[in-house]
Amino acid sequence: MPNSISKVLIGVGGGIAAYKVCELVSSLFKTGVEVRVILTNSAQAFITPLTLATLSRHQAYTDDMFWQPTHSRPLHIELGEWADLLVIAPLTANTLAKLTYGMADNLLTNTVLASTCPVLLAPAMNTDMWEQLAVQRNWQQLLTDSRYHGMSTASGLLACDRVGAGRMAEPPEILTYIQSLLHTGGKRDLAGKRVLISAGGTREYLDPVRFIGNPSTGKMGLALAQAALHRGANVTLVHGPASWNVPLGVQAIPVVNAEEMQQVMGEYFTSADIIVMSAAVADVKPRDYSTEKLPKRSLPQSLPLESVPDIVSQLAKLKQPHQQLIGFAAQSGDIITPALEKLQHKKLDAIVANPIDKTDSGFGSDNNQAVFLDKQGRHREIPPCSKLQMAHHLFDFVSNGKN
Template sequence: MLKGKKVVLGVSGGIAAYKACALTSKLVQRGAIVKVIMTNHATQFVSPLTFQALSRQPVYTDTFDEKDPEKIAHIDLADWADLFILAPATANVIGKAANGIADDMLTTTLLATEATVYVAPAMNVHMYAHPAVQKNMQTLHDFGYQFIEPGEGFLACGYVGKGRLEEPESILDVIEEHIGTKESSSYYNGKHILVTAGPTRESIDPVRFFTNHSSGKMGYAIAETAAKLGASVTLISGPSNLGVPNGVSRMEVESARDMYHEVFRHYDKADIIIKAAAVADYRPKETFDQKMKKQEGSLVIELERTEDILKALGEKKQKHQYLVGFAAETSNVIQYGREKLERKNLDAIVVNDVSQENAGFSADTNEAAFISKTGKQQKLSLNSKVKIAQQLFSLIEEDLKGGEQ
């Protein structure tokens, strides 16, 4: 996939810059033509001569070092690139890129390029989790940048957690898979898909909450599959231990109210919305700031309805949008699914019997029925949740293409 591709590799100033050397070597081994841009801080970790030797191409460090008087270097390099990789991408360079700051060779070239940009973050675990960094990454995701999530483990700063630059082999695998998907002319290329997943938690007091058995596995499989099909994917997830799928931007929420607000923050730009989350129907009417003490006798907690996210989505659905709901039932599965499809103004619904063995919330497999507004009903036989997700997108594509005729 990378043979003959013209790659600009942007290396910013972090200890993970040493991994960019291996990445350069592996890109060249796979047949890519690699030109490296280094920030001034990156040169404190690795010499430009190292990248020059590995790439057998000039290395760029200074915006004003015009090697060819007939060309403006950062514009020429930006136009030359088929793809642009930021690895490692520090919090600093991510912040600059998100806010249009172009004050060195790397950021000026990045701002000028129309190539696909892949971002591989690397930083301290607390820096990565900081709201400013998360906001900047979301901005870049909205621009169309593709993210290669950092790994978890021992960091150079001594902390253990998320923030370690993904290994060069994994970075290349993600990029090659994405290129292959784009070049296959997938129906979903360029589409924005919004997926919800996991449970919600409704607090009683600081130590107790109501929740359900959802693991998020189905929603995460849907998000992962959508990204592999070339879509721009936003995953809004309740509490889950699952890792973020490659190429997916994840927003983490806690309660039904949190999920409602986050969904509608991203809703307008979505072409397809798949609500696979198991959102609580009720929450405690009153919550307590201090832990409730155990008392003699019974305890009664009054509940109130949460926001009906799916119904609200159906009411506000725009003409170009396709809305898919999920329904977990234990009886009269098809009947309840059809009623929900109609009642909530959905385009399709995936309904399953969670009482069946190997089809419940925490299972790795699932079986369900796909029912659409156009009258299509298709059984999705017992299979892995990834396979179910692939079948789902095939059915959605058929439904949408039928409506375009």
């Protein structure tokens, strides 16, 4: 992420989802981002300028200020030049149509045309409105402009009591996309690429309630999927048991044990361009499985074990020259030596060595730190940062290391 303070301009359209923008503005401010807000006239029927001014710690802008300028320079020019990123949430069918055809009849649309920064769009509308041929045509046409980054709509119960597509993405998901765009500047260096990611821990069951596992939550793999998606990739995420929500736009395939993960990864491997094995796959499993819960008195005093498939080694044998296979090595103590051994022995293109014995890092944490190593001998140390930042640093590293 940039060292300087990032500046995000949020345009609020006229829809019931406008109330969600309060959480987004508050969250952005808490992360140290400078936030400014423009409300359309319709948006003010759902939320007040005072509310957003209070949350952003700055005056909110309305059309009244645009048509009665008090600045030395036109307001839309100043705001367009100020912003590092422009977010429109909720994006209504009306504003979508205006943007598609380059119309500028209010402060928000004039500011969009007076800016050159990336624009993140979070549409929200009734299902029938969203699915109209004209709306979908406008949406697809607008996204052909590289400035615009579109978030998928979610399905569910809408304010009109209709159940279907058209729900605006939730504020945490919009916040994550904003953080990605502030890191990349809007570049889509993974556009057209298929990225296959494994995430989380596997569980090897002794009976229906007991298993051999590990503390992995899959948060690193989730961050990798988000980062790849935001950089334009087609993303497939194969994950063990997890408590988080799958990002809109990511194909997610849940699995439980190593054998299931091996099967799914094998199915999708051939068509993938970049494969990231961030999952914490079990090394062994109980030799015997009971279909019924074993009474405590029947538990074996010593547990016979057998090996599970070494997924990354098997994938490495199938790897084609155009593919990049990246592994993870979670270690305590010396993290470099075992990571280098794994990189070479398993014929990986790159590996992430990350410590599990550091504060606020590794399993279960929202943050991480690591050393990246690749087969060309490159070495890059990543200090403590969020797992989303770590994911972007990894894709930067991999992209820069391609021959």
